[in-house]
Amino acid sequence: xxxxxxxxxxxxxxxxxxxxxxxxxxxxxxxxxxxxxxxxxxxxxxxxxxxxxxxxxxxxxxxxxxxxxxxxxxxxxxxxxxxxxxxxxxxxxxxxxxxxxxxxxxxxxxxxxxxxxxxxxxxxxxxxxxxxxxxxxxxxxxxxxxxxxxxxxxxxxxxxxxxxxxxxxxxxxxxxxxxxxxxxxxxxxxxxxxxxxxxxxxxxxxxxxxxxxxxxxxxx
Amino acid sequence: xxxxxxxxxxxxxxxxxxxxxxxxxxxxxxxxxxxxxxxxxxxxxxxxxxxxxxxxxxxxxxxxxxxxxxxxxxxxxxxxxxxxxxxxxxxxxxxxxxxxxxxxxxxxxxxxxxxxxxxxxxxxxxxxxxxxxxxxxxxxxxxxxxxxxxxxxxxxxxxxxxxxxxxxxxxxxxxxxxxxxxxxxxxxxxxxxxxxxxxxxxxxxxxxxxxxxxxxxxxx
Numbered sequence: 001x002x003x004x005x006x007x008x009x010x011x012x013x014x015x016x017x018x019x020x021x022x023x024x025x026x027x028x029x030x031x032x033x034x035x036x037x038x039x040x041x042x043x044x045x046x047x048x049x050x051x052x053x054x055x056x057x058x059x060x061x062x063x064x065x066x067x068x069x070x071x072x073x074x075x076x077x078x079x080x081x082x083x084x085x086x087x088x089x090x091x092x093x094x095x096x097x098x099x100x101x102x103x104x105x106x107x108x109x110x111x112x113x114x115x116x117x118x119x120x121x122x123x124x125x126x127x128x129x130x131x132x133x134x135x136x137x138x139x140x141x142x143x144x145x146x147x148x149x150x151x152x153x154x155x156x157x158x159x160x161x162x163x164x165x166x167x168x169x170x171x172x173x174x175x176x177x178x179x180x181x182x183x184x185x186x187x188x189x190x191x192x193x194x195x196x197x198x199x200x201x202x203x204x205x206x207x208x209x210x211x212x213x214x215x216x217x218x219x220x
Numbered sequence: 221x222x223x224x225x226x227x228x229x230x231x232x233x234x235x236x237x238x239x240x241x242x243x244x245x246x247x248x249x250x251x252x253x254x255x256x257x258x259x260x261x262x263x264x265x266x267x268x269x270x271x272x273x274x275x276x277x278x279x280x281x282x283x284x285x286x287x288x289x290x291x292x293x294x295x296x297x298x299x300x301x302x303x304x305x306x307x308x309x310x311x312x313x314x315x316x317x318x319x320x321x322x323x324x325x326x327x328x329x330x331x332x333x334x335x336x337x338x339x340x341x342x343x344x345x346x347x348x349x350x351x352x353x354x355x356x357x358x359x360x361x362x363x364x365x366x367x368x369x370x371x372x373x374x375x376x377x378x379x380x381x382x383x384x385x386x387x388x389x390x391x392x393x394x395x396x397x398x399x400x401x402x403x404x405x406x407x408x409x410x411x412x413x414x415x416x417x418x419x420x421x422x423x424x425x426x427x428x429x430x431x432x433x434x435x436x437x438x439x440x
Binding site: 099100101102105119121122123125131132133134135136139140141142143170173174177211212213214215216217 | 319320321322325339341342343345351352353354355356359360361362363390393394397431432433434435436437438
């Protein structure tokens with residue numbers, strides 16, 4: 001991480017146990033309706049997906065390591081999921097487009113109905129069936145530990161969707177803001193210590209603040 | 221400029237005519253209520269400001285060159301204006317704060333009621349008397365020439381405020397979104413060519429799009 005946590009560099013990727021990992025999904029979990037394919041190799045992601053029975057919504061993460069090493073397999077997973085969550089650098093890398101808007105429009109054409117591009121301290125951009133949506137990062141004064149912010153975001157996002165009545169662009173936007181509020185607590189403490197202290201009400205408050213910080217229509 | 225126009229580097233600053241410039245404001249203009257002190261040396265900005273008679277709203281721009289060379293004079297101008305428009309790098313430089321939120325809170329304490337920090341392709345952040353406000357950059361697919369985007373923004377911002385009934389945080393937020401819509405047209409053409417073609421209606425449309433792209437409350 002850079003001194004202000006706004007940038008990071010991957011020094012090594014050690015696959016360790018994942019090198020030989022062959023995930024078998026227990027029968028009891030194969031009908032799980034909301035599936036998140038976290039950042040493992042695309043072949044493993046496909047292997048997991050093949051074991052699932054008609055999931056309602058599948059989202060995935062990936063990273064530069066897999067984009068470089070297994071480009072076509074990554075593309076294959078993207079074509080099969082409903083939602084893709086990546087960062088801006090990965091979106092540019094996977095398309096070769098320098099302009100992020102163009103990169104996102106290209107990825108959207110590969111299939112996913114929901115494309116979420118995270119930009120760290122600059123928030124996130126969504127491209128959905130009805131257009132772009134922007135949200136800032138919650139203004140955090142003391143970043144203690146950004147590790148896991150992306151996974152917290154993904155977890156909050158999937159959890160929100162799973163509790164929603166139906167999945168529409170409007171639900172997806174609301175899920176993203178809620179997930180972003182959740183992730184903002186994550187970076188304020190080491191590991192998950194802060195997340196263990198907060199309640200639904202704390203998250204709701206930040207969602208409301210997000211709205212006040214972006215909507216002219218809600219003008220105070 | 222970098223290939224995608226997201227970054228730029230100042231190779232030289234030639235003051236040229238400004239080296240010996242001593243602006244004298246004609247009597248007929250000294251009562252102008254809305255004053256923008258564009259990016260000239262802070263001593264000159266103060267000299268211009270001293271000639272004005274009770275302006276209603278004064279805003280200023282500055283840059284790294286002046287922050288390094290005339291730090292205390294820049295601070296003196298900031299203490300005397302209502303609005304400061306700078307970029308994120310300058311906000312960090314002038315405060316020595318790496319965290320942008322903290323940098324903005326520190327600058328706000330120096331006096332200006334309106335602090336606007338531009339972040340290029342990542343939009344802008346405002347700190348007003350009632351808190352933070354974020355707006356994205358309009359998603360432009362083909363950036364032809366970003367030169368002058370900052371000045372277009374400042375001009376649109378001051379023009380909007382000058383036409384408003386009163387200056388409140390709500391008016392300032394609306395002015396920023398309108399100015400940002402205007403500046404988004406500027407970068408789509410070389411020089412001011414695109415600005416000469418557009419109408420109020422074009423700007424209004426983009427302001428509306430801005431709102432749809434950020435407001436859950438306005439959900440389509």
